[in-house]
Amino acid sequence: MSMAGNLRKVTGLGRGGGLRRAARRRPRVDLSHPARSPLGSSVVNCVTYRDGRRTGARGDLVDAVRRVRRSGEGFVWLGLHEPTTREFADVVELFDLHPLAVEDAVEAHQRPKLERYGETLFAVFKTVCYVEHERLTANSEVVDTGEIMVFLGKDFVITVRHGRHGSLGPLREGLESDPEQLAQGPSTVLHAIADHVVDDYLTVIDSVQEDMDRIETDVFAGHGARVDPGRIYQLKRELLELKRAVVPLDRPLEELATQPIRVVAPEIQTYFRDVSDHLSRAKEQIAAFDELLNSILQAHLAQVTVAQNEDMRKITAWAAIVAVPTMVCGVYGMNFDHMPELHWRYGYGMVIGVTSVACLLLYRAFRRSRWL
Template identity: 75%
Template sequence: MSMAGNLRRVRDLRGVGGLRKVARLTRGRTRTVDLSHHARSPLGSTVVNCVTYHGGVRQPGGHGLVDAVERVRAAGEGFVWLGLHEPSQEEFKDVAELFGLHPLAVEDAVDAHQRPKVEQYGDFLFAVFKTVCYVEHAELTATSEVVDSGEIMVFVGPDFVITVRHGRHGSLGPVREGLEADPEQLAKGPAAVLHAIADHVVDEYVAVTDAVQDDIDQVETDVFAEDGARTDPGRIYQLKRELLELKRAVLPLARPLEVLATERIRLIAPDIRAYFRDVGDHLARAVEQAAAFDDLLNSILQAHLAQVTVKQNEDMRKITAYAAVIAVPTMVCGIYGMNFDHMPELHWRFGYGLVWVVIVTACLLLYRGFRRAGWL
């Protein structure tokens, strides 16, 4: 029987004896591997880590996934935390069969591009979080990437946590280290891990909104500067596009957090629900900032367009004023260029000089008048 066939039988084996049968079936055909190391993982480089916890304390590695689950269920306490990064359908198949994961949840976890949500399938929870990170840039341009997004899918069962991460960022290493530094919190089980992940994701929301605030402040300063009309409006539109990606991650998470904080879910202990309420408060701040950014960028864009309109009006007034000044010599030269035989002062000795005096005087008077009116 193949390894996949053995794992398929685990789905219906809830007792320790059943897991031992699987271990005996696989013994001699597969060797024990350390899933915490990428190169030695039978699932390939998609495995980030696989760790067992008892009483909030990390246990030594070196066991296969089936052995790890067997030890946890034999002890009647603790859980296994398996971390994956962008697994394929084939790579995730054995894990799904081992833990009896619902096919719909598995499909969502592999395909990604899901909205933030929390769903319950039998005796396990499936949660989706959209992750965001701020993309550093020397100068904001009309093509600058400001916000990069990814996803984290979390399967939470009575004795396991499976995290599936998509994207170039959102590493859960700091979350794991923080939990391991707090054994009392980690001893509360898989629900504590789910809370820590949610808290980490929302903290990133707050950090990204603070960084985006700096970009918006810079654009606002440039728009209201002396030469603000020359500011590239593409920068404002680019911020609005990036803000849309941020809002797609932040806004839909409010409802899932409310479910985790208020509804009675067997896997979420009452004391853990209080922690989710705190995460919801932090999320509310990020939601308010994102909504305020949208209104602020609209105001900045309208102000910029108004400045451009004012600048165009000023340019038109200058053009009109200079055209009026130039019209005087054009008119005089046009009249005396008609070459009639009987024209006043045409053969007068001082006629040429007098015409120049009249032209220059009229032009100076017009120029002075336009300057006083603010047109020049």
């Protein structure tokens, strides 16, 4: 089958109209959940924009790209979700994508970065999502991560998404509601994605703050020493996962905001500075959370040590009290014939009384010193 035929099959934009008939039978759906497109391929959407508006031109992806390049106006936005190498092959050939960037886009598990391959810009963003839970435990998942890869050219933008969250459907609709902004080209989409990802960071950070507040309240409550330390360690691990998504993005955003890049419009470059500022805020909050968790963990360990010392003092006090009757019983249990008060009528009562008074005095002394 030809490349055009393959793309018709993959994108569902073929002249046969099969997808159009299916689209007329269902309302607009969010193809991000379930993760794979219900249309049977990795393609989430494929749209041509001219003057900031979606065009209704018929044809497949190859025809759309040919029309855009012939007219020199507009761009094509192709959205994919977890494509296989075979599904991505024709797209690679059509847009002349670099093999290293393609490998990263298909395999995923990349750090946030920005790379230039000739006339194409390749950006990787880590997406994050807060996992709702009733109560944080030592096994709770707090932060779920995914990835968005963006191939940016002068007349195209290809988004490759990995993970079951981070849908770009609402973002696409928001951009389409502002044709004037979208008319500035594909770099508008790159900025919108970066802004969307960083806003999600701040949203997740706000949710993590609530978990930290709960742990802090539990630790410094009266039963703080009995708090499971696994909860604190788990939150630190999840915070580290969030940190791995946020911190490496600083350098790519700084480059997008300050370095001249051919495929990024100068007007759009200014907006990346605002995104970079928001990212700095997210980094500062994560660093503050990390320090606070360290302090909470140290406070918890100190509380455990204090509780153990209190327990040892109680054990020692009771052992001292019990030692008095133990000693008396040991002395009078030696079975000597000649012992004081051994055959005295009131000897037993006197020994019991003296032992009880001694134990009571010791108890009062330990109570006064707060050992009991």
